[in-house]
Amino acid sequence: MTTDTTPGAAQTAQQIELAVGGMTCAACATRIEKKLNKLDGVTATVNYATERAVISGPVSADDAIQVVKKAGYDAAEATGDDSELGRISEERVGMLRRRLALAAILTIPLGNLTIVLALVPELRFPLWEWLCVAMAIPVVFWCAMPFHVATWRNLRNRSFSMDTLVSLGVLSAFSWSLVSIILGAEDTEGYWLGYGITPAGADAIYFEVAAAVTTFLLAGRYFEARARRSAQGVLGALNALAPKQVRKLAADGTEHVVPIEELVRGERFVVRAGERVAADGAIAEGVSTIDTSMMTGEPVPAEVAPGSEVLGGTVNLTGRLVVTAARVGAHTQLAQMAALAEQAQMRKAKVQQLVDKVVGWFVPAVLLISAATLAGWLLTDHSIRASASAALSVLIIACPCALGLATPTALMVGVGRGGQLGILIKTQQALESSGRIDTVVFDKTGTITPGNLVVESFTATAGRTDGDVRRLAASVESHSDHPLAKAIVADHRGDILPVTEFVTTPGQGASGLVDGHRVIVGNERALGDPDLTGATASVVESARDAGATPVMVSVDGEIVGVFVLTDSVRPSAADAVRRLKDRGLKVILLTGDHERAAAAVAHQAGIDTWIAGVLPADKAGEIARLQSEGHQVAMVGDGINDAAALATADLGLAMVSGTDVAMKSADIICVRENLHVVPDAIALSRATLRTIRGNLLWAFGYNTAAIPLAAAGLLNPLIAGLAMSLSSLMVVGNSLRLRNRTLH
Template identity: 55%
Template sequence: MTTTPAPVIEAVQLDVSGMTCAACAGRVERALNGLEGVSASVNYATERALVAGLSPDRIDEAVARVEKAGYGAHPHDEADDAWSRRATEVRISSLRRRLLISAILTVPLMDITIVLALVPGWRFPGWELVCLLLALPIVGWAAWPFHKATLRNLRHGTVSMDTLVSLGIAASFGWAVATLLFGLGQDGAGYWLGFGVTPEGANSIYLDVAAGMTTFQLAGRYFETRSRRKAGDVLGALNQLAATHVRIRTGDTETVQPATTLHAGDVFVVLPGETVPADGVILEGAAAVDTSMLTGEPVPADLAPGDAVVGGTISTNGRLEVRATSVGAHTQLAQMAALAEQAQARKARVQTLVDRVTSYFVPAVIVLAMLVVAGWMLAGTSFEHAFGIGISVLIIACPCALGLATPTALMVGIGRGATLGILVKGQDALEASGTITTVVLDKTGTLTTGAMTAHQLTPADGVAELELLGAAAAIERGSEHIIARAITAAAERHGIELDPVEGFTAHPGRGASGQIRGEEVLVGNRAFLLEQSIAVPAEADALDGGGVDQAVETSVHVARAGVHLGRIGLRDAIKPDARTAVRALHAQGMKTVLLTGDTPAAAASVAARLGIDTVLAGVMPAQKADAIRSLQEKGERVAMVGDGINDAVALAAADLGLAVVSGSDIALKSADVILVRDDLAVIPDAIGLSRRTLRTIKTNLGWAFGYNIAAIPIAAAGLLNPLIAAGAMALSSVLVVYNSLRLQNFRRSGGD
């Protein structure tokens, strides 16, 4: 009897909840890789696990393995991402509630504890109990996420920053309770570096330490979780571009069906205004197809039978019959989504400095504290005194300043950036900014306005400029084409009163025609006029050919009654502050690259006028990420600035992605930094602020670690009782916060 093996699927995605740091992602990955025949990769940023080698009947086994490791898991559904969204929202909501309650209770607790603990004459009966009751919900309920993570880590024999946070809170609170209940540490044996004995009964100040540590750590975790939530949004946004239904033609019948029923080789119909559901080749019809969501270029592509069309683009003005060549996951749009996920997964694996160091620092401090207690007891010291010294070591090394170093700088830096029109999503952007050597700039919509304007009027001899513009605008008034809008807008600016048009006809891909006062008027490209046997003078031909400036223009020719009236040159105007922004980037020591899908001549013109170092032109959307990676392979650290859907993959692949807020939603979700201010000087400002914030974080971490290295030996020597250790730790935190607040002084280019 033969047994048919269960079919093996290529890869399964699991949504994972409960991860609090990169170490958690590694733990889930190890748990999944423990399954026979399974290869798993966990993305902490998107909170997803990609599991290969599973048969359908083993998915529940993988979920159970993740849950056994202490985390939640659920099979990812591309059509309904509600589970992961709900899990993230529940976590954010829980952190928000805990942070709010903790902050509300910490303020009065700090006032009471610090004043009464250090000024014995102001104490009242039962003051310790009041402090204890205020602290209990903070260190118990509010700090529970840290305690829960610590218990989970201990079950698996590992430690993390959560472990030291939890131990620091528990030790501070526990010692305060012990001193209140049993009078431990009240023999006056603690000295502040020899300057005198600490006040009797003042050990209750540890409640303030425990509460403050909890509040600050919750604040950091809350903002970190909110930032990470945005990391995976690009995948859903890309998928939303795809058409959900398709109009399939079978013989003479057209039926609307779900897009998933379309197969390669099927013929489908796209009506004006509809989204193309798959990649294919046009069989019948012609239309101006809006490809801006993929190419970023403002002028629709004029497509006719035999031309290829890409899924996700929009037919603006014509009916198309298309034979599907690539459907589903094989379309260019789906491949862009896959590339974006791969690029984000790469960046999500970069651990922060704190995550790396604490894997050694945390267990070392715990072991050191135990050794100090044992050493003092072997030296003949009482257990109470030895335990107090051990607690001093643990508290002085407690990561209050270490934990504050990153979130406070991030909060201040991000807050200052928001006032300057710069939204920084997280620490990855700040880490990357410190080593950027090359800035890659998209052209359309980033350096240019993204809107066509009538740049030059060249009438034929004997024809006035306004006559030329008026004739063209009267015809184009009946069209919604981007070129038509540019011409009619120019006529409005000149106050031209347009003649009525009869018999308007659109000629997709070529132009438009109609009758004005009984005369036939044609507006379109040169080929359109030649088809109508209208001679285009040699001097007009020369204008289409090319100096560098002319190469960036789109030429529109106008004819009336069979006679050429002249040419209108339209151009996507460069933003007025683009040159200043490029100069500022050069002043910061960075190279600049222009990356565009436009023609080499048009790109060279823009680069020459702005002083950009290198031009990469004619680059298709799927190739933009390859261009970024090519620069990275040459040793460059690349920042990408873009605004279109075509830039999404490149933004994710770059070491630092910056998106202009006027661009597509997908570009914004792919980027590390969002540029809100309508001023290209925001680009060097964003990089400058990111670099300064990163320097502040490094300074904070350097101080925190340096402080611990210097203070731990003093505490181990018995020169600091727990009270003074807590005070010194608080001072360290104040210095870290003050250093972070200095980021508020950052000034934008040219002043504030």
């Protein structure tokens, strides 16, 4: 997405966003960054997690794409709806799925055939070796192609990665097996289970090793790609909220629907009922009700009139509005929230570089040991077959299958266990962050409270009965779509009387003739700003002190009752907060609501600290402030206005009842509406993290201990391949322990 659309923009400073495909690790992102930053005047950042490159400087999108492609990767300009980004991501997941399926289908019979015939010569049949070759070729040269392509790319850039070791191990096992079949090596050397001669040269055929390595690593890459794909969704979801067209108002009063890019600051545009506001601005004409819940988190729609400010992406509910554009394009609050979310994701993606750095040293070390093993055996008068077998054993035993499976398998099992508990863990970053969390920040509306207005109480303040006043009020409000009106109608559950002369006044209330009486339902302005006294004044003041919304009912000019509407605290909130405190976590309430409402909700939920009156764009700033004070922060939210804060936090948790954007911004999605899901999610993610650490420790320890044995010739490649498979199975088995994990 190019932010500068003026002629000649390709030659002037601008910002370009590219969707980048083909990256296999964080080192790939770093490599592309270096290539792009070599362009004159260009500053580029590449996000491995979201597969996105942001480029600033005097370069065109086509030129930037060519640089990325010359580095060996795929790229396309990201459009406003992120279709290219989604296409590249989906294509990668689909590609890995297809290759994994074929590899698994061929590896299972190939492994059984090769091992059984190697151990039991009497079962061999003519040309059995060539049947193994035919079954191995598709796995080695098509299924494993992503590893070969990545290795070639690494060699061109004089670097190493896990792909290098995988590719060399697979090709070496296949090539040496093929050579052994063609040459027909004698059985004068070789080891049977490490100590003896293998029957009839079978110790030189390792097709099942090449196939198993490919299958295990493809499985790890597939699960990783699926997990990373979810991190990309927030950007497209935020962009989807921004209107693509606008009703521009001409000087003669006519409306013209044009692309949003043609709207400039100072121009007027029209927003009809049901449409989204195209840009930030001020109301020039009209009165209406604006649903701002996705931006501010407030459950009560805002009443607007000439002079009121509106935000792009919010929804106009009732009347026609004419708005003067103040901020357009990348300057709108919605666009800034998207930028904040992406910046936060890019910061968090750097955590993934740790394993890649270790592999960067591990791979060349293994290659040197393998080469030294080959040279050492040859220099000590061993045969070429024995020397190559020892060197190949080093490559196979060091092949990082267990390392490649350590994270995705634990993550997959953790996600499965979380699904049973109503918890979806999306990213490795969530697991890494969970172990360090010391502060949990809750959004109010939609999180601590369900976000649905209900009538908490009704007080009759004159001679009429409760039922009579409720029926009159519900009859009038039945003609309104306002959330306050819907709550009053839902609370009545009785008969509705006919209404005539119905009038609704935005920001005040509604009125009409019911059974011959003039009935007004609304606030003080709707009732003509009367002096409130007695029971009415007491109820209204108490409601506002508690953070609730009072709605008065007047019949023939006399105030006869007051509804108190509130967004109640979830029943599970207090106990969930207590569980978090018991774990030593500090809990904070963060809301855009006013101070009294925040205090009331905090007290009911057992939260000691609250921050009120926070604008949507400032929520991420509050999270960053807490982080700057040394806190590791988890954010729990549900709205679009929480998206940037969720992404900025060290750990983001979104309630599934919230918006699509919030869920895509978060690291963990809480499917259950019961707030106990929050402490459960933190406990599960910490348990999954411990499992991943155990897997990595085993994988590195296994490789380090087994390499000397292979180099000494104590493990032939057949046994090395079996040991490699057992190591991977141990990692999988350790991960499966999470299935029965209890969280209390």
